[in-house]
Amino acid sequence: MKRTASIILGVFSLLSIPVFGQQRTDEECIRAVADNILKQPVTQFVGVTTGVTYNSTKEIPKGEDVRFKSPLTEWHYSNGVLDMSMMHLGEYLNEPKYTDYAKNHVAFGFANYGYFKNTFRNDRKHWHWPFGQLWNTKELDDCGAMGAAVIDVYMLDKRAEYKTYIETAADHIMNGQVRLSDGTLCRTFPREMTVWADDVYMSVSFLSQMAKMTGEAKYYDEAARQIINIAGYLWCPEKQLFYHCYYTDMKRNGVAFWGRANGWITVSLVMLLDVMPETHPRRGELIALLEKQIVGASRYQNANGMWNQLLDKPESYDESSVTAMYIYGIAKAVNNKWIDPAYTAIAQIAWKALKEKQITADGHFRNVCVGTGITDDLPFYYNRPVGENEKHGLGLIIDTGIEMMKLAKSQSRKK
Numbered sequence: 001m002k003r004t005a006s007i008i009l010g011v012f013s014l015l016s017i018p019v020f021g022q023q024r025t026d027e028e029c030i031r032a033v034a035d036n037i038l039k040q041p042v043t044q045f046v047g048v049t050t051g052v053t054y055n056s057t058k059e060i061p062k063g064e065d066v067r068f069k070s071p072l073t074e075w076h077y078s079n080g081v082l083d084m085s086m087m088h089l090g091e092y093l094n095e096p097k098y099t100d101y102a103k104n105h106v107a108f109g110f111a112n113y114g115y116f117k118n119t120f121r122n123d124r125k126h127w128h129w130p131f132g133q134l135w136n137t138k139e140l141d142d143c144g145a146m147g148a149a150v151i152d153v154y155m156l157d158k159r160a161e162y163k164t165y166i167e168t169a170a171d172h173i174m175n176g177q178v179r180l181s182d183g184t185l186c187r188t189f190p191r192e193m194t195v196w197a198d199d200v201y202m203s204v205s206f207l208s209q210m211a212k213m214t215g216e217a218k219y220y221d222e223a224a225r226q227i228i229n230i231a232g233y234l235w236c237p238e239k240q241l242f243y244h245c246y247y248t249d250m251k252r253n254g255v256a257f258w259g260r261a262n263g264w265i266t267v268s269l270v271m272l273l274d275v276m277p278e279t280h281p282r283r284g285e286l287i288a289l290l291e292k293q294i295v296g297a298s299r300y301q302n303a304n305g306m307w308n309q310l311l312d313k314p315e316s317y318d319e320s321s322v323t324a325m326y327i328y329g330i331a332k333a334v335n336n337k338w339i340d341p342a343y344t345a346i347a348q349i350a351w352k353a354l355k356e357k358q359i360t361a362d363g364h365f366r367n368v369c370v371g372t373g374i375t376d377d378l379p380f381y382y383n384r385p386v387g388e389n390e391k392h393g394l395g396l397i398i399d400t401g402i403e404m405m406k407l408a409k410s411q412s413r414k415k
Contacts, residue, residue, distance in 0.1 A: 026351075026408060027093075029359050030401030034089055034098055036363030037072065037082070037394060042101065043108040044069040045130070057115035068130060071391050075109055075133045077202060078371075080145030081395030084205075085402075087152050092402050099156070106153045109134050110161050134165075140177060140185065140202035143169035148205040151213055170210055173203055174222060180248060184229040190373060195233045195246040197261035200226060204268040212275040223272050224282040231265065231289060240296025241311055245374045254374055256381045257311045260392070263325030266293060267396075270332040287338050290329065294339065297326055298346050305353035309369055310381050317386065320358045320367045321393040324400040327351050331403035335410060344407065351404050359397070368393030 024032075045054045045066040053069060054060050068074055072082065083102035090099030113131035126132035126142075133142040147169035154162040177185050178193070185203050186193050204223045211219035233246040234253065243253035244261040269290040276283055300311045306323045310316040330347040333339040358366045368390035372381065387393075 024355065026355070026401055026405045029355050030089065030398055030405070032361070032363030033359060033365055033394065033397055033401070034086065034363070036389070037086070038097065038101060040070045040072050042070060042073050042105050044073070057112045060115070066130065072394075073105070073108070074391075075113075075131050075146055076127070076391070077141050077145035078391045078395065079105065080147070080149040080205070082391070082398075083149035083395070084145075084152055085395035085398035087149075088402055089398055092405070102149060103153050103157060106150055106162070107157075110159075110165075137168055137172040137176065139187065140173065140199050143172055144202035144206045147173075148209040151206070151209040155213065166210070169206060170219075173206055174218075177203075182229065183225060184233065185226055186248070191247060191249070193248040194374065195230055195248065196374065197230065197234055197242050197244055197258075198264050200230050200268045201264035204272055208268075208272045208275050220272075220276055220280055221282075223268075224276075224280070224286060227265070227268055227272065227286065228282070228289070239312055240292075240299060242293075255376050255378055258372065258381055259307055259309050259311050259319045259322030260325070260369060260372070262293070262297065262311060263322040263329075263396075266290070266297075266325050266329035269293075270329050270336075270338075273338060274332070274336065290333060291339050294326070294330055294333070294343060294346070298343075301346065301350065304357075305349040305351075307350075309384065310378065313378075313382070316382050318367060319369050319386070320354060320365060321369060321396055323350050323354060323358075324393065324396045327354070328396065328400040328403055331400070331407045335403060335406050344411075347404070347407070351400070354397070354400075364389045365393050365397045 043055065045057070045060065046052065046069045048065040048067055050064065054066060060066055072079065083105055086098045086101045090096060109131055113134040116130045116132065117135045120126070120129050120132065126136045126138070133146065137143045147166060150162050150165055154166060178188050180186055180193065180195070184195060185199055186195050187199065203226050207219045207223035211223065231242065234242040236243060236253070236257070239257060241257040242262045242265055244256045244258040245254040247254065269286055273283070273286055273290070297307065297311070301307060302314065302318065304318070306318040306320070307326060308314060308316045309319040327347045327350045330343050334341050334344050360366065366388050367386045369384050369386055369392070370390060371392060372384050
C-alpha cells in the first residue's frame with residue numbers, strides 16, 4: 001500500500017513540473033506568458049515590515065514604508081517595455097484585457113506618485129523609492145521607455161497629466177541629458193561620460209514614439225543620430241559585435257560583448273524603422289546597420305539556436321532575453337521587407353529553442369539575466385544571476401511572439 005501511495009505521489013509531482021517541448025502554437029505560448037502577467041497585482045503596495053496589502057496610497061497608515069507588491073508595478077524601463085508589448089498584443093489579438101493592463105499601470109502611477117514624492121526622505125537613490133522615476137527625469141532610464149509607454153497610452157486616453165509628462169520627458173531627452181561634444185547621449189555614473197549600448201534604446205524608444213505621435217522631423221533625426229553615433233563608438237569590426245560601453249576619459253571600450261546590450265541596438269533599429277518615413281535621408285544607413293549587426297550576431301548563434309550571455313564566450317550561459325531580441329529584430333525586418341527573407345532561418349531555430357525550453361507551461365519565461373551595469377571584469381558578466389519570469393524579459397518575449405506569429409502567417413499564405 002505504501003509503495004502504491006508513493007508511486008501516485010510521484011506521478012502528481014511530475015504533473016506539477018512545467019512541461020517543455022510540448023507542441024504549442026506561437027499564440028498559445030505568448031498567451032500563457034501574458035495571462036500569467038495579468039495574474040500579478042500591478043496596482044498594489046505592501047507594508048515593508050507589516051506585510052499588509054494596500055490598494056492605493058490613501059490606505060497607507062502615516063509613517064509606514066511600503067514597496068510594490070509586484071515588481072511589475074514599478075516605474076522602471078522594463079515596465080515600459082512590458083506596457084508597450086501588452087498594448088501590441090491587445091491590438092494584434094483584438095483583446096482589450098491586454099491593452100487595459102498598460103492603461104491601468106500608467107493610471108495607477110499617476111494616481112499615486114504624489115504621495116511618494118511628498119514622503120521621499122532623500123535617504124536613497126530616487127529609483128529605490130516607489131514611483132521615484134515618475135517625477136524625476138535625471139537620466140534616460142527614468143523617462144525613456146516608460147515615456148514611450150505613456151505616449152502609447154495617451155493616444156488612447158488623452159489625459160492632460162500624461163501630456164505634461166510626455167513633454168517633460170521630451171525636453172529632458174532632447175535638451176537636458178548629458179552629452180558628449182558631438183551630441184552623443186551619455187551617462188554621468190557610475191563613471192562620468194560613458195556611452196552605453198543600452199542608451200540607444202533608452203532614448204530611441206521614446207524618440208521614435210514621439211516622432212510617430214507628432215510627425216516632427218526633429219525626433220526622427222535625433223533618434224537616427226543617436227543610433228548611428230553610439231554604434232560608431234561601440235562597434236568592433238573584428239568581432240562584428242557591439243561592446244557594452246565606451247569610456248571617454250580613457251578613450252577605450254569596456255571588456256564585454258554583453259548579449260542584451262547588443263540586443264537593445266537591434267530592437268531600437270527596428271522600432272525606429274517601423275515609424276520612420278520611407279524618404280528619411282538616413283533610413284538606408286539604418287537598414288544597412290541592422291543587416292550588418294544581424295550578420296555579425298548570426299556567427300555566434302549556438303547549435304541549439306540560442307545566444308550566450310557574453311556573445312563571444314560559448315562557455316557563458318544561454319541567455320533568453322538577447323535570443324528574443326535577435327528573433328524579434330530579424331522577424332520584424334523580414335515582415336517589413338527591410339532585409340532578405342533568407343535570414344528567417346536564424347530566427348526560426350532560435351524561436352523553437354525559446355518555445356520548447358524557455359517558456360514554461362504556466363507562462364514563465366526562463367533564463368533572463370537580471371539588470372546589469374558596466375564593469376571591467378568579465379566574471380561580473382559571467383556570474384550575473386538569471387531569473388524565472390525576470391521583468392527584463394517579459395515585454396521582449398511578447399513582442400517577439402507577435403512578430404513570429406506574423407511571420408508564420410505570411411509564410412503560410414505563400415504556400
